[in-house]
Amino acid sequence: MTATPRFDPLALHFKTGAGGVVRAMPLIASPPRLISQNPQNLASPVARRTKLWDLSRHLHCSIVGTCLSTGELRQVLGKAGVVIDGASEHDLHGQGVLIAAQHDGAGKLLHKALDKRHRLAINQFEKAQTVEDVRALWREAVRRGDIPGAYWAGLTHPATTDALVREVFGEVHMLSHLVGAANRADIRRLSALEAENAELQEKLRRQQEQLRDGISARDARIRDLGALLARRIADNAGDGAPDETATEQATLARLVGDLERRLATERHRRASVEKRLERIVDELRQEREHRNTAEHREAALRGELEAVEANLASTAATDSETPALPVRLDGLLLLYVGGRPNQVSHLRALTEQLGAKFLQHDGGVEDRTGLLAGLVSRADMVMFPVDCVSHEAVAMVKRLCRQASKPYVPLRSAGLSSFMAALGRSDVTGLRASTAVSVQAAT
Numbered sequence: 001m002t003a004t005p006r007f008d009p010l011a012l013h014f015k016t017g018a019g020g021v022v023r024a025m026p027l028i029a030s031p032p033r034l035i036s037q038n039p040q041n042l043a044s045p046v047a048r049r050t051k052l053w054d055l056s057r058h059l060h061c062s063i064v065g066t067c068l069s070t071g072e073l074r075q076v077l078g079k080a081g082v083v084i085d086g087a088s089e090h091d092l093h094g095q096g097v098l099i100a101a102q103h104d105g106a107g108k109l110l111h112k113a114l115d116k117r118h119r120l121a122i123n124q125f126e127k128a129q130t131v132e133d134v135r136a137l138w139r140e141a142v143r144r145g146d147i148p149g150a151y152w153a154g155l156t157h158p159a160t161t162d163a164l165v166r167e168v169f170g171e172v173h174m175l176s177h178l179v180g181a182a183n184r185a186d187i188r189r190l191s192a193l194e195a196e197n198a199e200l201q202e203k204l205r206r207q208q209e210q211l212r213d214g215i216s217a218r219d220a221r222i223r224d225l226g227a228l229l230a231r232r233i234a235d236n237a238g239d240g241a242p243d244e245t246a247t248e249q250a251t252l253a254r255l256v257g258d259l260e261r262r263l264a265t266e267r268h269r270r271a272s273v274e275k276r277l278e279r280i281v282d283e284l285r286q287e288r289e290h291r292n293t294a295e296h297r298e299a300a301l302r303g304e305l306e307a308v309e310a311n312l313a314s315t316a317a318t319d320s321e322t323p324a325l326p327v328r329l330d331g332l333l334l335l336y337v338g339g340r341p342n343q344v345s346h347l348r349a350l351t352e353q354l355g356a357k358f359l360q361h362d363g364g365v366e367d368r369t370g371l372l373a374g375l376v377s378r379a380d381m382v383m384f385p386v387d388c389v390s391h392e393a394v395a396m397v398k399r400l401c402r403q404a405s406k407p408y409v410p411l412r413s414a415g416l417s418s419f420m421a422a423l424g425r426s427d428v429t430g431l432r433a434s435t436a437v438s439v440q441a442a443t
Contacts, residue, residue, distance in 0.1 A: 047158035049122075052111040053103040055155060059165070060100035061391065062172055063155070064093060067114055067148045076113045080106035094391045114152050121149030122156075131159050138168055147172065190291050197284050204277050211270050215263065222259050225252065329423065330355035335379035337372070337397055338363040338389025339414045347419055354423065363393035376400040381407050383422060385414035 052063070064073065070089050073096050077084050082095050099106040115122060121141070128134045134157050141150030154160060154168050229252045334356050336347060344360055351358040359375055361367050363384070369392070376382060382401055384394060394410075401408040409425070411418040 049156040049158060050160070051103075051156075052100055052114065053107050057101050059155065059169060060097045061093075062169060062176075063114070063152065064096040064100060064110075066172060066176075067118065067152045068096070072113060072117060076110050080109050082106070090386065094394060097391045098395060118149035118152045121146070121153040125150075125153040125157050128157060128159060131161050131164055134159050135164055135167075138164075142171065147175065190287055190294065193283075193287050194291075197280060197287070200280055201277075204273060204280075207273060208270075211266060211273070215266055215270075218259060218263055218266075222256065222263075225256055225259070228252075229256070328355050332356040333359065333378060333380045335359045335361065335375050335382045337361045337382060337384040337393055339385055340388055343414060343416065346416060350416070350420065351423075363389045369393065369396060372396055373400055376406060377404055379406065381409065383409045383411055383419070385411040385418065387412070388414035 052060075055063070068076075070092060073092055074084055077092060077095055077099075080099060082099070084092060084095075087095075096110065100110055101107070125134065125137055128137055134154055138150055138154045141147065151168065151172055155165060229249070232248060232252075329351070332355075334351055336344075336358065337360075339347070339360070339362075341362070348358040348360070359379055361372055361375055363369075372393075376397070382397055384397055386394070397408060400406075409422050411422055
């Protein structure tokens with residue numbers, strides 16, 4: 001009997017066949033190796049950990065995004081001499097993925113930073129002798145929620161095989177989807193947390209005022225009692241009733257001691273309140289950062305929705321066979337890099353309806369990357385979806401556009417809504433107007 005092949009997402013790509021049916025096609029005859037054996041390691045009697053550049057390029061994106069924070073990656077890129085001033089987190093991530101495959105100073109700096117960051121996990125995994133030992137340590141780390149260190153230590157362990165790498169990579173890939181779903185629940189909690197934080201701050205302000213007034217009153221009372229005690233001692237210094245004087249002094253001493261203990265208690269309570277305030281302020285800062293991220297994403301989605309609604313409204317407002325579209329892009333030559341194969345025909349049809357010409361390059365999956373330079377030189381504008389294009393293709397498109405002084409527009413997703421929203425932007429319509437003027441002048 002022929003064994004049933006297992007599904008391997010790293011060995012497939014998708015292609016549109018007859019009738020628009022999307023089929024999974026093998027990239028190569030056999031699944032790609034995810035670990036490149038180092039000849040020095042094979043010759044050495046002692047097994048060594050796999051280097052970052054010996055791992056498959058398919059793994060570099062998840063390693064950089066999972067095992068290093070943005071601040072740590074920024075430090076590594078700065079030491080490597082990469083220009084990072086004004087770069088976004090996405091640009092920093094792309095640069096990190098590019099240097100991860102390089103066996104040079106930059107790649108070694110990145111590998112060293114990963115080892116330093118996850119030294120504890122690497123020491124724990126060094127106890128493993130077989131692939132099953134590594135798998136057991138990985139399972140235990142997933143159960144504890146300690147993913148970044150275990151991911152790096154497991155991928156680079158000498159006993160790790162391609163099968164285990166695919167298993168670990170698959171779990172981390174699915175966890176990233178779960179984290180994205182959890183962020184939506186965090187956004188829903190944001191308004192309630194903001195209101196609760198404002199209420200706590202107001203309550204804390206009132207408590208601080210009361211505490212300050214109480215401490216001031218107690219300090220004044222202690223000073224008055226101290227002055228009274230000094231006067232009584234001076235007045236009774238020559239009296240013949242030492243027992244009465246000693247009794248009064250003892251009473252006053254007990255009263256002063258009690259007030260001092262109460263003052264110490266209030267000071268301790270005030271310190272606790274101040275620590276709580278610092279914690280609340282830090283939580284408020286984090287929630288505001290989450291809210292800003294959510295607001296930016298909401299604005300992008302709202303713009304895409306408005307573009308779709310405008311297109312639908314213009315289509316419904318006419319009974320002719322050719323609907324009146326909200327914008328016209330006559331004479332514009334648009335290059336689209338990346339995207340999903342099953343949507344290229346829809347993007348092409350929409351572009352041609354707006355009067356523009358449509359060029360497409362898949363970013364290097366089947367089309368040669370050497371064709372990009374010629375396509376960019378022909379196009380008036382370049383667009384690419386950031387969620388469905390390789391890091392190498394994005395870097396090449398940006399470099400070619402800067403060299404040719406051509407504008408490029410990153411799209412939030414490979415969907416039609418993001419594409420339509422980008423076509424309706426003022427900079428795109430302005431480019432359309434300048435292109436039309438150029439065409440008229442040429443004619």
